[in-house]
Amino acid sequence: MILKTAQLRGRALAFIPCLALTLTACNFTEDIYINSDGTGSVSLSFDASEMMAMAGALNDTVEKTKAMDSVMYFSDILDEKKDSIAQLSAEEQERLEKLRPYRMHIKADPETEEMTLSFGRDFDDIAAIGDTFETFQDASALENTPGAGGTPPTPEIRGTSEMEFSFRKGVFKRQTTITDPERHKMKADSLAESASFLSGSTYTLKIHFPSRVKSTTASEATLSIDGKTLIRQVDLVDYLKDPKILDLEVVLED
Template identity: 45%
Template sequence: MKKIRFAGILALGLLWVSCHFTEEIHLNGDGSGSIALQFDGSGWMSDSTLLGGRQTRVDSVIRFAEVLEQRQDLSPEEREQLEQLRPYQMRMISDPETGEGSFTLSREFRDIGEVGDTFNAFQNAGALDKEKGGTPMGASKEAQPSTEVSYSFAGSRFTRRSVIVDSMLHQQRLDSLAGGDSFLVGSTYKLQIHFPSRVKSVNQDKATLSIDGKTLYLEADLVQYLKSPEVLDLEVELEQ
């Protein structure tokens, strides 16, 4: 497994440049589909230390299911953490010449209800030990979630809900952002959801729709989302 050099970038207290997350869901009528979370890190491409000194374009894919099969030297704790990433793959693109830089964590699903919090999964992927060729660092405090997101799709109703599951840990992470908010000015978390039929109603006034009415867009300030994840909660009713 190739070395991963984005652990520091994803630590909530260490985000020091403007960045953008886009959560994109393609949903089929039977509830199956795909989800991808892209981190646009073009802002840090000028820092060669984050790229390991590389000066050439990199476009690589890590499939975590393959890592689990190939790595027989993982401890039980490491394997347990990596098992949470089994359905996912991570694509990394970095190009020092053009300034392009992104990480995309994606997976397919048979039922969107089986999809957990992809943002937490993204941070767990970022907790892979870059000095050990991608071995998880174990059940570190940074890898433990303080929030969870759940999805459901039944009949013509879609929901996305966020809850704070560990208020003390959540507050600790918010405290770690204190004084660093200014570095995140302009950073965003966007939702882009493609539905199998037109949207009839949505509970978010700020949500917008595509011309055909089948794609919903919603955006929040990243700091606001980190503090109050419910700002991106959705209840959507589709036309039948």
């Protein structure tokens, strides 16, 4: 029997905190697709099989379903939980509202014990997307709103940086600003405890352009055979400590 929507949603959201900063290696891939008119989509994907199995959730899922291939929309969840969300602070409400354009695609195959998740959204202007990885982590708060019955999330040092994207006249830019250096250092120092567990974890940025790349400031990036996809991979802990390492500028061919 296929899991009910509420069960599926709760199972996925409950694992976001440990998927984002878990005690095992994980590899995240952020794909940005840009059309010639500036519209496009962004998605953050990862293989959750090992972590789900470690927590025992995958085995529980196997007993209840033959397969899972479902998309959940955060706009629906926000509407369903509007009364609970209204009890939160204005800051928390604003943070959760940023989830509205996003959706999560969950696929699981109990026979192979594989599970993948993809968190993403469409955009009319790339300037609207901001930090997808941080927005993804915010999704776990939906299972811990007043009356949800969940355990309050562990306090995190958040909001220490801002990420901006732009795409104008064939020039793409990703720029990060550390808005609170002192708190950001505290956040970086706190990662020391997880560094050994996250050894080997990666964060990969893939940007799919409408035309070939002419030049880029990312000297360590690679290009696809057709020259339209730029790929830059970094160590996950290094990225969490300094998100500026993925900042770059790309100029496309006319």
